[in-house]
Amino acid sequence: MTAPFLRNAAAIVGVGASPQGKLPGSTAESLAVDAFVAALADSGLDKNDIDGLLTFPGTTAPEGALNYLRLGETLGIDPAYTGSMSMGGGTAGALVQLAAMAVATGLATNVACVFGDAAKTGGSRFSRASGWGDSWGLYGMAGAAANSAIAASRHMAVYGTKSEHLAEVAVACRRHASLNPAAVMRTPITIDDHQNSRPIVEPLRLLDCCLITDGGVCVIVSSAERARDAKQPPVLIAGMGQAYTTRNLEREDWWYVPHQKDALDRAWAMAGLGPEDVQVAQLYDNFSISVLLWLEHAGFCKPGESGPFVEGGRIQLGGELPVNTAGGNLSESYMEGWLHVVEGVRQIRGQCGERQVADAEVCLVTGRGMTLNCSNALVLTRGDR
Amino acid sequence: MTDYVKPLPEIGEVNRRFWEATREGRLELQRCTDCGHLRFPINDICPECLSRAHTWQPLSGDGEVFSYVVFHQVYNKAFVDDVPYNVALIQLDEGPRMFSNIVGTPNEQVSVGDRVRVVFDPVTDTVTLPRFELVKR
Numbered sequence: 249m250t251a252p253f254l255r256n257a258a259a260i261v262g263v264g265a266s267p268q269g270k271l272p273g274s275t276a277e278s279l280a281v282d283a284f285v286a287a288l289a290d291s292g293l294d295k296n297d298i299d300g301l302l303t304f305p306g307t308t309a310p311e312g313a314l315n316y317l318r319l320g321e322t323l324g325i326d327p328a329y330t331g332s333m334s335m336g337g338g339t340a341g342a343l344v345q346l347a348a349m350a351v352a353t354g355l356a357t358n359v360a361c362v363f364g365d366a367a368k369t370g371g372s373r374f375s376r377a378s379g380w381g382d383s384w385g386l387y388g389m390a391g392a393a394a395n396s397a398i399a400a401s402r403h404m405a406v407y408g409t410k411s412e413h414l415a416e417v418a419v420a421c422r423r424h425a426s427l428n429p430a431a432v433m434r435t436p437i438t439i440d441d442h443q444n445s446r447p448i449v450e451p452l453r454l455l456d457c458c459l460i461t462d463g464g465v466c467v468i469v470s471s472a473e474r475a476r477d478a479k480q481p482p483v484l485i486a487g488m489g490q491a492y493t494t495r496n497l498e499r500e501d502w503w504y505v506p507h508q509k510d511a512l513d514r515a516w517a518m519a520g521l522g523p524e525d526v527q528v529a530q531l532y533d534n535f536s537i538s539v540l541l542w543l544e545h546a547g548f549c550k551p552g553e554s555g556p557f558v559e560g561g562r563i564q565l566g567g568e569l570p571v572n573t574a575g576g577n578l579s580e581s582y583m584e585g586w587l588h589v590v591e592g593v594r595q596i597r598g599q600c601g602e603r604q605v606a607d608a609e610v611c612l613v614t615g616r617g618m619t620l621n622c623s624n625a626l627v628l629t630r631g632d633r
Numbered sequence: 634m635t636d637y638v639k640p641l642p643e644i645g646e647v648n649r650r651f652w653e654a655t656r657e658g659r660l661e662l663q664r665c666t667d668c669g670h671l672r673f674p675i676n677d678i679c680p681e682c683l684s685r686a687h688t689w690q691p692l693s694g695d696g697e698v699f700s701y702v703v704f705h706q707v708y709n710k711a712f713v714d715d716v717p718y719n720v721a722l723i724q725l726d727e728g729p730r731m732f733s734n735i736v737g738t739p740n741e742q743v744s745v746g747d748r749v750r751v752v753f754d755p756v757t758d759t760v761t762l763p764r765f766e767l768v769k770r
Binding site for chain 1: 639640641642672673674675680699700701702703704705706708709712715717718720722724729730731732733734744745746762764
């Protein structure tokens with residue numbers, strides 16, 4: 249049997265980010281530009297080498313879905329391939345996969361995936377009603393935390409998961425952020441700190457929630473062949489997968505985000521790898537419960553067993569499966585999962601300093617967005633020179 | 634009742650029957666007359682078979698708490714005087730699930746799995762919201 253067409257076809261050759269945090273005077277565009285310049289320098293490519301431009305407008309780009317036009321003009325790029333996509337936290341992975349398909353099929357050679365958002369200074373509250381139409385907002389079901397709280401509440405009732413298990417995720421992310429000079433929240437926290445933080449949407453507390461930050465991130469995708477001779481050690485996209493459910497209340501298991509497992513199964517199958525091959529994982533964490541669900545869907549533990557799985561620092565550096573080694577959305581910066589891709593690349597390259605996982609050769613990166621609707625997974629591996 | 638500032642449904646052709654029914658004290662949802670699927674949210678078309686043909690079926694109003702959360706954060710200023718308030722995902726006995734609120738019981742005494750029954754809360758002259766109360770066993 250021949251290997252899947254896209255296995256190891258594309259590679260990530262450049263990553264970069266703007267400063268993160270509260271950055272008065274910044275705009276979605278200025279942050280995207282800063283990230284693009286940083287990623288270009290990281291890749292060693294010239295601006296004129298970039299012939300693909302894929303963008304996520306975020307919450308504060310006034311041009312919205314026309315973001316690719318504005319950013320292209322600003323960067324002075326007439327691309328062979330371009331477009332914008334909005335899937336919230338599902339966008340980063342979806343765009344990187346689109347870029348991989350573009351370079352694998354010859355539509356483009358070097359594709360920059362770019363995101364900038366001045367969510368903090370722009371006052372984004374992520375507060376809209378959680379779903380479409382009348383069936384949600386009438387009853388006060390609003391804001392980004394609400395759906396994750398529904399998932400956490402049901403997970404606790406069905407499987408006996410405890411708030412202290414969610415705390416383990418928050419503590420791990422913060423400890424990792426403390427080792428990341430670029431992270432926004434670096435003061436370590438304890439389980440007790442989590443338990444004493446104020447409730448937001450019970451059962452979720454403040455320290456279960458991601459940050460709201462300004463920042464930009466850029467990821468440059470090329471063919472695996474070109475990556476062999478690139479400036480940075482090659483990081484291959486060995487496997488990728490996506491899955492979605494748009495049916496929300498029509499699906500009894502909507503709260504469990506079952507499509508995440510479909511996305512992961514597709515990525516594992518393409519890569520020819522599985523959870524046992526992974527040394528480090530960057531799992532999308534808009535809220536702490538999300539990491540527990542990813543651990544189950546990825547097969548690191550059985551359904552319902554993620555709570556006990558994360559006890560005792562198992563997902564911290566030094567543990568069996570270090571997760572979100574840069575601090576994640578919870579503590580590094582809320583770049584809607586874009587920095588998860590960046591950290592995955594840096595771990596495979598061995599560039600993470602104090603937070604480097606020894607012999608990291610396979611890293612799982614996941615993303616999820618909207619009303620628990622959009623999910624994707626990337627399996628990154630170290631390529632040969 | 635005219636000072637109600639929280640979100641209200643946009644009543645139109647597709648959902649008018651639902652809001653007429655709640656005003657009269659009935660919970661009714663659409664059942665596809667082609668494939669038999671009982672659907673929610675309310676929509677013009679059956680998400681299973683894409684038929685537009687349907688009837689409105691009166692439901693028992695009985696169900697259970699499928700998931701349950703308590704809001705402390707104010708995401709919509711209209712709810713500022715309500716926090717902490719609850720939102721429950723209700724599993725109706727006939728199959729569909731809907732969001733609503735549990736009334737008549739303190740927030741901390743509601744659990745996933747509790748049996749509930751619909752009650753009707755007229756919030757304006759034209760809109761009556763279906764909410765749910767715990768059924769004592």
